[in-house]
Amino acid sequence: MAQPITPAQLDDLFNGSAPFALVDVREAGEYNASHIPGSSLMPRRMLEFDLPVAIPHIDSLTVLCDDDGQRVAKAVATVEAMGYSNVGWLDGGVNRWMSLDYPTEWGVNVPSKDFGEKVEVVHHVPEIDAIELRSRMDLGEKMVILDTRTPEEYRRFCIPGGQSLPGGELALRITDVTADLDPDTTVVINCAGRTRSIIGTRILQRMGLDRDIVGLKNGTSGWVLAGYELESGADRDELPQVSAEGRAAAEAYADRCAAEDGVDFLDVVGLERLAERSRSETVYFIDVRTAEEYAAGHIPGFRWFPGGQCVQRSDDVAVVKNAPLVFCCDGRARAALTGSWYRQLGHGEVYALNGGTEAWAVAGKSLESGRNVGARFDGSIGGAGEPELVTAARNSVPSITAQELESDRPDAILFVDTSQDFSRGHVPGAHWVPRGWLEWQVAEHVASEDARVVVTCGDGRQSLLAAATLQSMGFTNVGVLDGGVASWRAAGLPVETGLSGVMRTPADVVFSGPDRTYADMQNYLRWEEQLGDKYAAAD
Template structure:
């Protein structure tokens, strides 16, 4: 008999339709989550629960429903969340199978609500687009064309359309008039696949940009499938220091505010938002949608950095509580209103801060979310660990709890990569490791390893030490590292490989991904819980 109540598919569905708060959380690793999950099930892996819970679930009394596919992760997560102070925790009756058997629709991939919304927008508004072949012909002919890449800058640098400029999504309406001052200049918006191209293009259309605007149909995937060459390592980006013409900024502000009003966006002050954050009856998220550099330079206390384009692209990851209140800030009157207009159309209760005094931006640096204090563990310095490994008289096994991609890129020689979520239960990946007299646990920066150390000690009964500063401290000490995946104690399921990322995606995977996106509108209709609309 579980210590936690069960909530059925019918109960969860009714809650979503009524717009009452619910955090439907899939606590499996990202790859199994991406294979099949309900539309609004946000991925909050058990392995990193302590690192993310207090940021993603800021109200301790929020109703939580946990699911897995029978691995037992949901129950383990429930006990951890209870220990973190959450009071309304339930398990999804029957887990994923129970959802399916009750007639619930399931979805593949990640960030599905946002991607499905993009397809919904295109179907409703017939967002203009051009094929990869047409865009390449325009560029080669010397036509007056500018290509704006709406992805994050790091994604743009991986591969991009030749000659394109990095202008992440929320910046498009703010910057496009300066980047294409001649109304005759054709503006093409692209991303890796479809969503950010569609939303970016429709943003410019909605905001009344006088230029002809179109999305690059199917983004860099379409470009690749057409047999055309992408650039790599490009550094072209909008100039954040460039002044915006007064008349251009005024036009963008008017358009953004009008769109926000039409979508039903509400207004708020910083004082109101601060009071809402302390409201025990309602979840409130506060996001600063400016660029990371602007945010780190100065921001309002309590506001998390969330560039607007990514907030629309990854909504359920930033704000997993469906039915919550979302408050947005900028200092230009464009980016927050444009972002909020899209969130409102996604059936999110969206607010924009008006007339904030710059003197209120008293916080600096990157977001540092609140985290619980891990239990104390014995520690070891990188130098002492190096001596232990060199000595060999006492078997020392290093367990690396970083992301698998980080481990493959560089790890302490001999270290075994391990998923914390598979330390116990039927998996118990520790059983596959060599016998040890002592264990040393590490991760990239020693954020996650302190939570894993007591669990390893309890499971093994052996001395366990925490590497001071993590693997980054080892590297900074000038000690050697290995690369590769020769010692994986766990399967690499911590991240789902997107078919559109990197430069070596298979054509079959890219085509399958596009077919999946084309089918999302029909899936939305079958699911029936989304509440999306288009202004």
């Protein structure tokens, strides 16, 4: 049975070595405004989908928190219904924690951002600002601009002429990227802001690449603030093949980093021992290759998280504190280098599988294909499958087609995904009632428990869970739009856009990149840079 955790007890957990997780179940905007350092964001509406991957062992101590205790009680009930047996909640929430003078911070993925600023200050990572870069581009100087974000981010917008090379691939492929470049060609590393640019530049700096290397200060945000246009729809994202020379250089570098930073190499037998440990505690098994490589064949039980993002979002990857981490690739370079960053971030027990998937296959073991990102070694949780609570809701909630909803309108249509999803398109006349606040806000739009209500969302999953909640509250005539707004669009029916009818200022979304206002970009970048001030003072 779930137990309250006092702020003092939580502080003791942070200062100890026992494994535990602190999960903040509020929405992203609320978390961004203020949260407890060391907490991981997982909005209440995502628990059924994300918790089994984030906390793979159901006996792990899982502490939930919100601001004042309202929503956390509902979240505790959900987590226990999912089978978790060691659940607690922060008594009084973040508000009481703060009132007792325990620390809070703002922002998302703060551990990696703070670490990035430390890396820049301590290692004097070279950088170039947007104005100087543009001037050098206009002069026709020799340079190659490498974008270390995900391919999806890159395709949306990039520095003109830049090419995609995700951060986790840099060390492995840089030898081949630069093989045909003149020795005086400058390598420019960029991301959307600061962290991935700093980390990418530091990778090449530490590797000892024999040419001029600089990171673009403030990334694409700095480019926009300098008054320049970004390129959209770029397709220069095909990764170069890895030559024997390139692999040898990357592996030599990875071996050095592993030795210096304390990453232990595992063989297949050692991996199987850790797999056995994972039956009684949380152990993270993470494949850091590209999505295509992972889908083509991966070791059962390994979750996919590309290396660069693995570092950028370390608090989303290692949600359980003090848990072992095992990284895998097709050899050892990418795994060991990701592990070295985690050791530098302060994680204690970090491993790389020596030989990766190839060693596993040579040992006569089978690989899995596809994107089953949540499977345990014993196969008990399948990320590609449907969560049990969603299946239960599907069996209890009637569904209707888009055509049926269009021809026979109910008393109320609710949309329970994020405000951003609602703004991008919803069934005309729908009311935005976020699932995290459903119990408290539904009465504003539904007159009585016997009113006919149809619940919608983007793809039909959140609406099933929301409808099941309404049934448990006593609503007797609840259905869902089968397939969500995606099916509505597919049927060729009109959608309504914008925040129509929304009377509260949404606090559920954190905008990034060019979606931010200029002022937000400026404040965000200044905040990131100021994280490094404490390291500058100690340098």
